[in-house]
Amino acid sequence: xxxxxxxxxxxxxxxxxxxxxxxxxxxxxxxxxxxxxxxxxxxxxxxxxxxxxxxxxxxxxxxxxxxxxxxxxxxxxxxxxxxxxxxxxxxxxxxxxxxxxxxxxxxxxxxxxxxxxxxxxxxxxxxxxxxxxxxx
Amino acid sequence: xxxxxxxxxxxxxxxxxxxxxxxxxxxxxxxxxxxxxxxxxxxxxxxxxxxxxxxxxxxxxxxxxxxxxxxxxxxxxxxxxxxxxxxxxxxxxxxxxxxxxxxxxxxxxxxxxxxxxxxxxxxxxxxxxxxxxxxxxxxxxxxxxxxxxxxxxxxxxxxxxxxxxxxxxxxxxxxxxxxxxxxxxxxxxxxxxxxxxxxxxxxxxxxxxxxxxxxxxxxxxxxxxxxxxxxxxxxxxxxxxxxxxxxxxxxxxxxxxxxxxxxxxxxxxxxxxxxxxxxxxxxxxxxxxxxxxxxxxxxxxxxxxxxxxxxxxxxxxxxxxxxxxxxxxxxxxxxxxxxxxxxxxxxxxxxxxxxxxxxxxxxxxxxxxxxxxxxxxxxxxxxxxxxxxxxxxxxxxxxxxxxxxxxxxxxxxxxxx
Numbered sequence: 001x002x003x004x005x006x007x008x009x010x011x012x013x014x015x016x017x018x019x020x021x022x023x024x025x026x027x028x029x030x031x032x033x034x035x036x037x038x039x040x041x042x043x044x045x046x047x048x049x050x051x052x053x054x055x056x057x058x059x060x061x062x063x064x065x066x067x068x069x070x071x072x073x074x075x076x077x078x079x080x081x082x083x084x085x086x087x088x089x090x091x092x093x094x095x096x097x098x099x100x101x102x103x104x105x106x107x108x109x110x111x112x113x114x115x116x117x118x119x120x121x122x123x124x125x126x127x128x129x130x131x132x133x134x135x136x
Numbered sequence: 137x138x139x140x141x142x143x144x145x146x147x148x149x150x151x152x153x154x155x156x157x158x159x160x161x162x163x164x165x166x167x168x169x170x171x172x173x174x175x176x177x178x179x180x181x182x183x184x185x186x187x188x189x190x191x192x193x194x195x196x197x198x199x200x201x202x203x204x205x206x207x208x209x210x211x212x213x214x215x216x217x218x219x220x221x222x223x224x225x226x227x228x229x230x231x232x233x234x235x236x237x238x239x240x241x242x243x244x245x246x247x248x249x250x251x252x253x254x255x256x257x258x259x260x261x262x263x264x265x266x267x268x269x270x271x272x273x274x275x276x277x278x279x280x281x282x283x284x285x286x287x288x289x290x291x292x293x294x295x296x297x298x299x300x301x302x303x304x305x306x307x308x309x310x311x312x313x314x315x316x317x318x319x320x321x322x323x324x325x326x327x328x329x330x331x332x333x334x335x336x337x338x339x340x341x342x343x344x345x346x347x348x349x350x351x352x353x354x355x356x357x358x359x360x361x362x363x364x365x366x367x368x369x370x371x372x373x374x375x376x377x378x379x380x381x382x383x384x385x386x387x388x389x390x391x392x393x394x395x396x397x398x399x400x401x402x403x404x405x406x407x408x409x410x411x412x413x414x415x416x417x418x419x420x421x422x423x424x425x426x427x428x429x430x431x432x433x434x435x436x437x438x439x440x441x442x443x444x445x446x447x448x449x450x451x452x453x454x455x456x457x458x459x460x461x462x463x464x465x466x467x468x469x470x471x472x473x474x475x476x477x478x479x480x481x482x483x484x485x486x487x488x489x490x491x492x493x494x495x496x497x498x499x500x501x502x503x504x505x506x507x508x509x510x511x512x513x514x515x516x517x518x519x520x521x522x523x524x525x526x527x528x529x530x531x532x533x534x535x536x537x538x539x540x541x542x543x544x545x546x547x548x549x550x551x552x553x
Contacts, residue, residue, distance in 0.1 A: 047224035048265035050542060056553035064553060069545075074265050085551050090159030094553040124158070124267075 042129050048075040050125065052085060052094075058113070059083070059094050061106035064130050070094070071129035078123045085124040089116065094127070138367055139251060139274060139301055140281040141243040143226065143258060145218075146269045146289070148239035149177035152218045153208050155267035156541045156549045164205040168193050171386045172209055172536065209537040215239075217542040221266045229258050234371045242278055244371050255297035275300035278369045279362035282319040283309075283337065310338035310363075320359040325352055337363060381419070383408045384478025388531050390429070391474045397426065398464050402521050404479050405460045409453035410511075412481060413504055418449035420483030422456065424463040429475045438472045449485055452500045453507070456481075457521050515544070 043049045054068040062083060064070070070085075078084050078097055086095045086103055095103040095113070103121065105113040115121070145151055149167040154160045164181035168174065174192045175182075185203055187196055193207075200207055219238045226233045232244035248254045255272035262270050273285025280300045287309055288298035300306045316326040318337055328351060334340050341363040348360050358368045383404035391397050401424065412419060425441030442463050450456065460479060511518050539547030 047221040051545075051548050053548040053550045054553050055550050059553040066553070069548065070551070074267070087158040090161065092158065092549065092551045094551045122158070 042071050042131075045073065045075060049073050049128075052127075054094060056094075058105040058107045058110055059096070061108060062096060063132070064094065064106070064127075065132055067133075069131040070127045071131070072125040073128045074125040076126040076128070078126050083127040085127065087120075087122045087124050089119050092124070097123070137246075137276055137301065139245040139248065139276060140278050140371065141245050141251075141255060141258070142236070142240060142273045142278070142281040142285040143222075143243060143262070143270050144240040144285060145222065146271060147177055147179045148219075148268070149208075149210065149215055150179040150182075151268045152211075152215050153206070153538055154179075155218070156214075156538070157206075160206050164200075164203060165208070166200070166205060167208045167210055168536070170210060171388060173386070176210065207536050209535060211537050211540065213540045213543045214538065218266055218268060222262055222268060222270075225262050225265050226258070228261065229254070232371050242281065242371055245274065251301055252297050252299045255299065256295070259296050270296065272297045273300070274298070275306075276365045277362040277367045278371070279319050279359055280306070280365065283313060283317070286317055287313070310341060311336050313337040315340050318359065318363070320355060320362075325356055328352075379484060380480055380482045381408050381411050381415075381484065382478060382480040383411075384425075384476065384480075386476045387474070391477070392470075392472070394464065394468045394470075397468060397474060397477065398461055400477060401460045401464055401479060402457050404477075405456045405481075406453050406521055408479060408481050409451055409456050409504075410508065412451035412484070413508060415484075416487060417484040418451045418487040419446065419456070419481035420449045420485060421445045421481070422459050422463070423480040423482065424460055424467065424477075425480075426467060426474050426477035428472050435473055436471065438469060438474075440467045442467055443482075445483075449483070449487065450500075451487055452504055453521065454503075455500075 050072045052070045052072050054064055054066060054070060057066055059065075064083065070083075072085055076082075080097055080099045080101075082097045083106075084095055084097050084103075086093050086097075088095075088103070096106050098104050103113065103115060147165075150165040153165060153167065162181065163179075164185055164187075165179040166175045166182045166187060167177040169176045172193055174190045175187060175196070176190070178187055178189065182205060185199065185205070187199065187205075199205070215238055219235075223233055223235055223241055226241055226243050230243045230245055230248075234242040236242055243258075245251060245254065251274050255274055259270050259272055262268060271285055271288040273281045273283065273288050274297070275281035275284050284298040284300040287300075288294045288296055291298070298305070300309075313336060315321050315329055315335060315337060316323070318340070321329075321340075329335075329340065332351065334343060340360060343360070345357070345360070348357055352360075361368050385400075385404070387400065391400060405422075408419075421443060423441060423443045425439075427439035428435060428437050430437065430439070444459060444463060446455075446459065507519055539549075541547055541549050
């Protein structure tokens with residue numbers, strides 16, 4: 001609420017700063033918690049987490065589809081069983097990491113993936129989540 | 137003894153581009169300044185081709201084409217985000233970090249043991265988490281840390297970490313360092329000193345204080361004390377309140393109509409207003425300037441500017457735009473080709489310090505808050521001032537800019553599955 005003081009230069013002054021509520025306090029007040037923060041679940045470490053877009057169909061057996069968004073954590077050490085962003089001769093790709101640090105597709109209908117001879121491979125990061133949109 | 141580190145990204149902008157385009161590894165890479173004017177970052181391979189810092193692009197275009205150089209317009213959204221990530225990593229190693237520039241930070245490592253090893257750990261963590269290669273210089277003062285960083289960068293045998301808290305190492309290298317490479321020694325001082333026979337960091341350090349006082353300013357004296365290992369410059373982990381806020385740009389092509397100039401200036405002052413509000417300050421005065429190409433003798437030359445004191449300090453974009461538009465009306469003349477313009481907001485201070493006699497619209501703060509949060513949530517310029525968006529044909533050239541890989545869902549890096 002505000003009162004107006006009439007003068008040559010009118011200014012507004014607040015009379016009361018806070019709202020006064022009538023009625024009963026909510027019984028939930030003591031139990032209030034923050035809403036679930038999905039970001040904290042998906043990105044526990046902001047500095048090393050990146051999002052990547054999927055293009056292609058070679059990983060559908062592990063539930064990664066064309067157009068999905070992958071959450072990739074660079075701080076995780078890659079181990080067999082991880083889905084990784086692999087740089088093969090400079091090309092950015094998504095692969096499944098197998099024993100002996102071999103790379104593979106995850107699509108039974110596709111011919112086996114074999115690394116080109118003397119391929120240069122680096123693991124860019126480890127996929128921690130896949131965001132797949134179900135609503136068309 | 138205190139210990140400081142200066143950590144910086146190697147060829148930082150080029151390295152950022154390489155993180156998301158790994159095929160550029162080993163290929164020469166350069167990044168151009170705003171408006172694709174000249175080189176501002178070069179990979180080692182590009183340096184080896186003889187491309188110098190600040191080379192005008194049109195002069196090296198052929199060289200780049202012949203040598204398969206990857207050329208990028210600057211992508212500050214990307215570099216800024218990678219810089220933020222690097223600083224978050226530094227905070228794993230010390231609570232005291234001073235962001236010195238977009239690619240350099242000072243870290244207070246006082247109390248850490250086995251500093252060279254600690255430095256290597258910082259390097260490897262930054263590389264793992266962000267993909268950016270770094271060099272670490274360590275010293276008992278910030279000046280020596282900066283020198284050590286320079287040494288680490290130029291001498292591969294250090295493997296990226298040089299520790300000048302090691303007295304033997306310091307003694308060996310100070311005679312080899314030119315005074316012009318010392319942080320805080322400007323070109324003028326360096327010239328003066330070399331005329332007096334003082335050429336190396338060791339010579340400068342061993343010059344008696346009394347003599348230094350005769351030759352240099354207080355700043356110079358402080359630098360010499362720091363060379364001797366006496367700490368004079370503290371870590372500034374809290375960024376100082378900015379004194380002014382400038383947004384100036386060269387245009388992609390010259391502006392010849394008043395409406396386009398107003399559009400450009402509205403755009404700049406909108407950005408400046410956002411900066412003010414994120415720093416929680418208000419501006420007390422505005423400078424506006426514009427000029428034509430000073431190097432082209434064939435077109436009429438005009439270089440004008442104006443400063444106006446605001447009726448009350450504000451960070452309200454709508455008010456700022458009104459002032460800037462009025463100032464543009466005064467400064468504008470038809471018949472000139474303007475190539476650059478800018479606005480500078482000065483006399484920055486706390487936002488509440490308003491004249492009691494001037495009535496501030498209480499809706500202003502809430503409107504600006506709403507504007508900022510909509511733009512933060514839905515992307516830059518989701519809501520903007522109408523006069524900022526007529527055609528934007530004057531926007532700086534940036535045809536070779538990479539996607540905003542880390543700050544825009546539409547720019548995410550793509551991996552083949």
